[in-house]
Amino acid sequence: MRYGYYLDAGLLATYLREKAIARGVHHIVDDVVDVILDPQGNISQLKTEKSGNISGELFIDCSGFRGLLINQALQEPFDSYSDSLFCDRAIAIPLSTSSEKEEINPYTTATALDSGWTWHTPLYNRSGNGYVYSSSFITPEAAEQEFRNHLGAAAEGVEARHIPIRVGKTRNAWVKNCVSIGLSSGFIEPLESIGIFLIEQGIQALVDNFPDKSFNPIVRKRYNKFITYHYENIRDFIVLHYCTTQREDTPFWKANKYHPAIPENLQENLELFKAMLPNFDLLERPPLFGDYSYACILLEMKYLPETSLPRLDYLEQEEIEKELDLIQNQAIKLKQNLPNHSQYLQDLHGANLTNSK
Ligand SMILES: Cc1cc2nc3c(=O)[nH]c(=O)nc-3n(C[C@H](O)[C@H](O)[C@H](O)COP(=O)(O)OP(=O)(O)OC[C@H]3O[C@@H](n4cnc5c(N)ncnc54)[C@H](O)[C@@H]3O)c2cc1C
CATH class of the missing domain: 1.20.5 (Single alpha-helices involved in coiled-coils or other helix-helix interfaces)
Structure with missing residues (x-):
């Protein structure tokens, strides 16, 4: 069986920090106030508020949506996916749970609301809850009210955190001597909870393609191709959730049904799926979201092949049953x-x- 883990992001970050320090990482907590480039345009130093200048050979940008090194200092463009994915804000309201009394679901529940969708992610002592919505269709105040109505009495008096999100991808995740990992490299709304997966992929790919001091551009190119491949596969799969919707009861859902820009690869797959069930087997590298994931969404959305696979005609009905x-x-x-x-x-x-x- 395939499975995934629920991780408390706060606890995981603390765990990894302690593990890294124990293994010899020198941890400096400070604000980066400037980024100094050398004449070739590589990052040579980070100027910090209290700890002076920090030199380095390779820099990893983990500054979140700000993309402090990759987008601001190195000016790498951010390619937005907003023409196909309309949500640009999230509201988070964590709730405490009493797990001795309540059953914890081993899955996340995503519920469509008027201008987006909510997540309910159970951990042992609390649940993560959020509303991802499009500010082109609802104001933050109205969205919070709609979300509170959805959560009911449990959320009364619990503070809501509003988070603007930039959906898309830094064009090249690795530029010069800087590799962006996490939100600085990109973000796709968490409908399939792939943030930590992408961070892991970024780290693993960096380890696999770790450069020497010459920073051979072909290594960078290979890394960027790999990261782009994952982002585009995930983006297509998330767009699939929206563009096959049957809903058109609110302007948001109408826009998703009729006006999203459908990426070329997804368009081709949608046509293919009219002819047969998803089949990614022929691809060189299996993507994160392949046959099984596509079948789950398409069949639930009643987006069905027009004919059955010819080879199925050779199976005995009795055997199938x-x-x-x-x-x-x-x-x-x-x-x-x-x-x-x-x-x-x-x-x-x-x-x-x-x-x-
Ligand atoms: C709404 C939402 C829902 C999500 N849901 C999921 C999910 O279900 N599953 C999943 O796997 N992932 C999810 N993610 C993604 C996950 O949260 C992120 O991938 C992860 O937290 C990103 O970590 P990060 O280090 O890239 O960015 P951040 O956590 O934003 O960290 C950036 C850090 O950089 C620091 N910083 C910025 N500027 C400076 C500066 N000048 N000097 C020093 N420090 C600076 C900030 O203080 C911050 O600590 C979600 C993200 C969002 C926004």
Whole structure:
């Protein structure tokens, strides 16, 4: 079975910081007030508020949406995806939960609202909740009200955090001697929660393509191609959620149904899926969102192939039914025998969970 983990982003960041320091990373907490370039346009130093100038050979830009090094100092353009993905703001309202009493879902719930969608992500002691919306269709005040109505009494008195988001990608994630990772390299709305995945991919690809001091441009090119491939696959898959919608009851959903710019590759796939179920098997590298993911969205959206695959005609109906029955029976058995998710987490981690923040 495929699976994913829920990670408390705050705890994960603390864990990684401690791990890195223990392994010899020199950690300086300060504000970068200026970025100094050498005559070739490489970054040579970061000027900080209290710790003086910091020199380096390779710089990783982790400054979030500001893109302090990559976009501001090195002037690498940011390519917006706003013509196909209209959401540009998020509101977050975390809620505490009492996991001893409540069942924790082992999945995120995304619910469409008038001008976007909400996430409900359960952790052990709290849930992450957010409304991702388009400011072209609703004001921040009205969006917060709509979101509070959706959350009900549990959110009363809990402060909401408003977050402007820039959806798109820094054209080249690696420029000169600077590699942008995380929000500085790009962001696609969290409908499939791929932020940490992209950070991991960026780090792994940097390790795999780590340069020597000559910074051979072909290594950079390869890295950038790899990152772009992932971003475009993810962007296409998120656009797919919107452009196949049946909804047209609000201006936001109407715009998504009729007026998004559909990326070329997605357009081709949509045509292909009219002829047959998704099939990415022929591709050189399997993308993050492949056959299975596309089938889940398309079938739920009733975007169905016009004919069945010819090779299916050669299967016996009886065989097919036997296979489907087997799957269904396995699911019923698993459901009967497995503990619920809260119970499972408690058994796995015991007291550590109750004590964690
Ligand atoms: C609304 C929303 C929902 C998300 N949901 C998910 C999800 O479900 N799953 C998932 O995997 N990911 C998700 N993400 C993505 C995830 O949160 C981010 O990928 C991750 O937190 C980004 O980390 P970052 O380091 O790139 O940016 P940030 O967390 O923004 O960190 C940037 C840091 O740079 C610092 N900084 C900026 N300027 C300076 C300066 N001049 N000097 C010194 N420091 C500076 C800032 O203080 C900040 O600490 C979501 C993101 C958003 C916005």
